[in-house]
Amino acid sequence: xxxxxxxxxxxxxxxxxxxxxxxxxxxxxxxxxxxxxxxxxxxxxxxxxxxxxxxxxxxxxxxxxxxxxxxxxxxxxxxxxxxxxxxxxxxxxxxxxxxxxxxxxxxxxxxxxxxxxxxxxxxxxxxxxxxxxxxxxxxxxxxxxxxxxxxxxxxxxxxxxxxxxxxxxxxxxxxxxxxxxxxxxxxxxxxxxxxxxxxxxxxxxxxxxxxxxxxxxxxxxxxxxxxxxxxxxxxxxxxxxxxxxxxxxxxxxxxxxxxxxxxxxxxxxxxxxxxxxxxxxx
Amino acid sequence: xxxxxxxxxxxxxxxxxxxxxxxxxxxxxxxxxxxxxxxxxxxxxxxxxxxxxxxxxxxxxxxxxxxxxxxxxxxxxxxxxxxxxxxxxxxxxxxxxxxxxxxxxxxxxxxxxxxxxxxxxxxxxxxxxxxxxxxxxxxxxxxxxxxxxxxxxxxxxxxxxxxxxxxxxxxxxxxxxxxxxxxxxxxxxxxxxxxxxxxxxxxxxxxxxxxxxxxxxxxxxxxxxxxxxxxxxxxxxxxxxxxxxxxxxxxxxxxxxxxxxxxxxxxxxxxxxxxxxxxxxxxxxxxxxxxxxxxxxx
Amino acid sequence: xxxxxxxxxxxxxxxxxxxxxxxxxxxxxxxxxxxxxxxxxxxxxxxxxxxxxxxxxxxxxxxxxxxxxxxxxxxxxxxxxxxxxxxxxxxxxxxxxxxxxxxxxxxxxxxxxxxxxxxxxxxxxxxxxxxxxxxxxxxxxxxxxxxxxxxxxxxxxxxxxxxxxxxxxxxxxxxxxxxxxxxxxxxxxxxxxxxxxxxxxxxxxxxxxxxxxxxxxxxxxxxxxxxxxxxxxxxxxxxxxxxxxxxxxxxxxxxxxxxxxxxxxxxxxxxxxxxxxxxxxxxxxxxxxxxxxxxxxxxxxxxxxxxxxxxxxxxxxxxxxxxxxxxxxxxxxxxxxxxxxxxxxxxxxxxxxxxxxxxxxxxxxxxxxxxxxxxxxxxxxxxxxxxxxxxxxxxxxxxxxxxxxxxxxxxx
Numbered sequence: 001x002x003x004x005x006x007x008x009x010x011x012x013x014x015x016x017x018x019x020x021x022x023x024x025x026x027x028x029x030x031x032x033x034x035x036x037x038x039x040x041x042x043x044x045x046x047x048x049x050x051x052x053x054x055x056x057x058x059x060x061x062x063x064x065x066x067x068x069x070x071x072x073x074x075x076x077x078x079x080x081x082x083x084x085x086x087x088x089x090x091x092x093x094x095x096x097x098x099x100x101x102x103x104x105x106x107x108x109x110x111x112x113x114x115x116x117x118x119x120x121x122x123x124x125x126x127x128x129x130x131x132x133x134x135x136x137x138x139x140x141x142x143x144x145x146x147x148x149x150x151x152x153x154x155x156x157x158x159x160x161x162x163x164x165x166x167x168x169x170x171x172x173x174x175x176x177x178x179x180x181x182x183x184x185x186x187x188x189x190x191x192x193x194x195x196x197x198x199x200x201x202x203x204x205x206x207x208x209x210x211x212x213x214x215x216x217x218x219x220x221x222x223x224x225x226x227x228x229x230x231x232x233x234x235x236x237x238x239x240x241x242x243x244x245x246x247x248x249x250x251x252x253x254x255x256x257x258x259x260x261x262x263x264x265x266x267x268x269x270x271x272x273x274x275x276x277x278x279x280x281x282x
Numbered sequence: 283x284x285x286x287x288x289x290x291x292x293x294x295x296x297x298x299x300x301x302x303x304x305x306x307x308x309x310x311x312x313x314x315x316x317x318x319x320x321x322x323x324x325x326x327x328x329x330x331x332x333x334x335x336x337x338x339x340x341x342x343x344x345x346x347x348x349x350x351x352x353x354x355x356x357x358x359x360x361x362x363x364x365x366x367x368x369x370x371x372x373x374x375x376x377x378x379x380x381x382x383x384x385x386x387x388x389x390x391x392x393x394x395x396x397x398x399x400x401x402x403x404x405x406x407x408x409x410x411x412x413x414x415x416x417x418x419x420x421x422x423x424x425x426x427x428x429x430x431x432x433x434x435x436x437x438x439x440x441x442x443x444x445x446x447x448x449x450x451x452x453x454x455x456x457x458x459x460x461x462x463x464x465x466x467x468x469x470x471x472x473x474x475x476x477x478x479x480x481x482x483x484x485x486x487x488x489x490x491x492x493x494x495x496x497x498x499x500x501x502x503x504x505x506x507x508x509x510x511x512x513x514x515x516x517x518x519x520x521x522x523x524x525x526x527x528x529x530x531x532x533x534x535x536x537x538x539x540x541x542x543x544x545x546x547x548x549x550x551x552x553x554x555x556x557x558x559x560x561x562x563x564x565x566x567x568x569x570x571x572x573x574x575x576x577x578x579x580x
Numbered sequence: 581x582x583x584x585x586x587x588x589x590x591x592x593x594x595x596x597x598x599x600x601x602x603x604x605x606x607x608x609x610x611x612x613x614x615x616x617x618x619x620x621x622x623x624x625x626x627x628x629x630x631x632x633x634x635x636x637x638x639x640x641x642x643x644x645x646x647x648x649x650x651x652x653x654x655x656x657x658x659x660x661x662x663x664x665x666x667x668x669x670x671x672x673x674x675x676x677x678x679x680x681x682x683x684x685x686x687x688x689x690x691x692x693x694x695x696x697x698x699x700x701x702x703x704x705x706x707x708x709x710x711x712x713x714x715x716x717x718x719x720x721x722x723x724x725x726x727x728x729x730x731x732x733x734x735x736x737x738x739x740x741x742x743x744x745x746x747x748x749x750x751x752x753x754x755x756x757x758x759x760x761x762x763x764x765x766x767x768x769x770x771x772x773x774x775x776x777x778x779x780x781x782x783x784x785x786x787x788x789x790x791x792x793x794x795x796x797x798x799x800x801x802x803x804x805x806x807x808x809x810x811x812x813x814x815x816x817x818x819x820x821x822x823x824x825x826x827x828x829x830x831x832x833x834x835x836x837x838x839x840x841x842x843x844x845x846x847x848x849x850x851x852x853x854x855x856x857x858x859x860x861x862x863x864x865x866x867x868x869x870x871x872x873x874x875x876x877x878x879x880x881x882x883x884x885x886x887x888x889x890x891x892x893x894x895x896x897x898x899x900x901x902x903x904x905x906x907x908x909x910x911x912x913x914x915x916x917x918x919x920x921x922x923x924x925x926x927x928x929x930x931x932x933x934x935x936x937x938x939x940x941x942x943x944x945x946x947x948x949x950x951x952x953x954x955x956x957x958x959x960x961x962x963x964x965x966x967x968x969x970x971x972x973x974x975x976x977x978x979x980x981x982x983x984x985x986x987x988x989x990x991x992x
Contacts, residue, residue, distance in 0.1 A: 038413075225647075226635075257409060
């Protein structure tokens, strides 16, 4: 191949790559744009064809309607607080388990734990719903924040443990061995030597678990009433009986997506590298 | 001052001891939230309970399982689930790998594209599902409005059997391609550059390098992706619940998971649903063995 | 004991003492709907008048009934008042979910049951007991666009044949789609309506399915034929989508529950407000009125049934009836308000709620297996409506499927 042909090929390749990336980014972002656009559209402009992309009078009416909904503040607060507490619990518990899995190939109950983790990840929650509802109601924990916190934490443990195990595995064993030679106890090695090194991994795991928790639908829709209601349940409520509310629905969705968008912008690099590490070394 | 290691205990022995303690909290949570309810489901599956106690509850042996096997809806839902898996992977793997390769070229602006492309996997599925349903509407949906510029009669996405199935695959792919892409990207960045460079020097074209060098070394990552996607299709719920309104039209998009939901919560047939759930659980157990093989591959 | 501790104990004791006399608090269970919004708007006034605090739990329709069933089954007295769809009256009755209200109703002048037509009085009755008050009376009625009808000089259809002709005329004139019915996930509503209206029935007195009789086939053939005059998205339209499309696009007619009228009132919701009128549903071979709607009652495990009744009387009593409808709720067929001019101005369909005795009232099948039966119907319909199978063959197959489901109804 001659030089100029090769340069031409390379330029063409680059142009094609950009074209593909731009197309993909458009496909990825359009529904988000359309949600936000619907949320600030007057109703009359929502159902017209050709669709109104920018030529409409933006309005905040839909947001006013949502914010005026009885209990909306509490729903938002519930989602925040449950996400925060449950994520903390999940990451803490998973980190401990991950350390055990990464460092001790043959501890007692290891085999059973692996089966348990995989099954918890693989079995659809719906299978467990009726017994869970019965157990939880009998214990008087229906619609209880603490119960939701524990439930969410438990369902996300397999994923968090999987990620954390690979982060722990990256810490060189030699560091721990030399600390042990210096006379440090097993627990203090974990606390003083390993923990600081896996903090970046923990923060990536935290973000992922928080996202999963924030978005969870089936658990709160079955196990929570009004007291502990979360945003996804509130949004799903628009499907029935409030049949014309696409605008407020889009506004509620936007409000639910907002924190996620913020997290993505701020922690994009961490998310990517976090999942990357977990993915490859898992 | 940290306490010294107990005399006579090697680091490995100490680790093993500690490990048992460290996994205790995980055990507690798994037993409470998973094992107990699963035991409850198994117990229920041999009874004839309904959500409203319409009948005298008693043990009826394998009746619910026999009923499931005799029900065409059961087999259809398994076929539907398999379709979502196969069609989904057929779309998600090539696109995810392709996008990962593009990002891996590290062109200018890659950071922006990477952020943009992972957005779908982060958004609330319930909200996203509602928006897709709105966009897929045959009358005022923006998708068919756009398609009408290209073809005369675009598919009636939510109104006909086959299009509805593809609509689900499309929304599911929209959400999961970023995940596939990230996993492959991670796999790519951990590959040694040596073999590809050597091949290039020997005159191999980019396609040959991809097919004979890059792709084979991605196999472990791809297996992990396949495993996770298979599990997630079995668990698929939010999207079906919202986009096709619980598996419509008719039974076109009713997966086994959704049939379990419909049987238990719409028909009030607690015990029949429990039996379906137990069968579903049995079907995902092979995942564990795959995981043992690929999950711990070096 | 700390001062705070003492204070807390004192409060707890006084709360216990108080609960012996009259409850300070009731919990009500509602399903998002115009009726629910209207009920909630009266809570402040009720709290002020009685001193009883009212806590509201709203649960999306999809899970609401299931969760209530489970909750009452566990007998924890979570709720004192509960809203439910009339479709669930039979399952609730069979499960003993709701308390019989007959004594309360009989002793209540404020509620005044005699203000309801006989059909409406029976609307919440299961097995001879009133398990729920009428929260809305929503017959299937004809909705049509006066502007399109005027332009073509059409008369309001009185029979299904008139309806077919009008739909065809509007379609052919290019003014829009002729009509819309819910051919999608709620097609069962129209399925039943048309079978009844064409003289058929879903099953006979012995619970033997009857959906493949000539009458049923005629009704469903009509249902299918009308799809050709509907919008493209008609085949996937749920009950809500159907209304939504009628209010947003040029569609000549719709047959739909009157309860949706609330959304047709807001100019913000529809460019066609002022051009929408309602009429009695067209006649088939039989004069029937398909009546649906909400009920509201007291769960059988309620801890404060007396206070719950006090609340129901306050919101749904005769004196509050006009205000209740003005608050945006779907109409309740109280005879005393049907000719109220203030209400007629915004609810022009009110006279249609005074169902004449000549029209046979049909309700959702009162079966505990209805949800499964309905799903079987919905599973079978897409192929029939899109012509994948012949109507007769499709209904024959559906009839087969319905048999074993109906047989479960009498299982012990």
